[in-house]
Amino acid sequence: MLTSCYPVLATDDVAGARAFWTGPMGFEIVFDADWYVSLRRDGFELAVLDRDHPTIPDSHRGISAAGTLVNLEVDDVDAEWERLVVRSGLPVALELRDEDFGQRHFIVTGPDGVLVDVITEIPPTPEFAAGFTGGGSA
Incomplete structure (x- = not known):
């Protein structure tokens, strides 16, 4: 187990x-x-x-974690954008945006080139909704 x-x-x-x-x-x-x-x-x-x-x-x-993406799913991605980017000034790799596959998110750069993807799930478009298997939307 x-x-x-x-x-x-x-x-x-x-x-x-x-x-x-x-x-x-x-x-x-x-x-x-x-x-x-x-x-x-x-x-x-x-x-x-x-x-x-x-x-x-x-x-x-001697190999760092560069290229790793850590997803953090949150209740309110807009509030996290305000906290992490606007107030804290973390470096932005991807601006806040909505994705057809069911995410509103942004990506900041962390240590060693690790990317941190901050996500709130949103309804996917019908094209992507069909791909979900019932275990969750994203």
């Missing part, structure tokens, strides 16, 4: 990643070491790990 599943983001700056995820993203620290930080928000978890730590296989050390 699966008891947990969460991303661990490799970074060259654990302190900077900790500050980003606990600051504007609102996560709380569950475990904190200079090489690994476990975080939780509203029952959801993620962690950051020093990309050169010996627990990473030699073949994968």
Whole structure:
């Protein structure tokens, strides 16, 4: 039986990643070491790990989490846009917009090139609605 599943983001700056995820993203620290930080928000978890730590296989050390996209689904994406972009000034990778596939969202850039997609589900267009299998809309 699966008891947990969460991303661990490799970074060259654990302190900077900790500050980003606990600051504007609102996560709380569950475990904190200079090489690994476990975080939780509203029952959801993620962690950051020093990309050169010996627990990473030699073949994968030194590689950051760049290219990773972390989705954060929220009740009010417009309020998060105001908080994260307008007031906090996080760098925007994709402006706030509606998508036919059932999302109103925006994307900000986090540490190590990780993209954070902040999403509120909206009704999809009929073309996309047909693709959902009943387990949720997005």
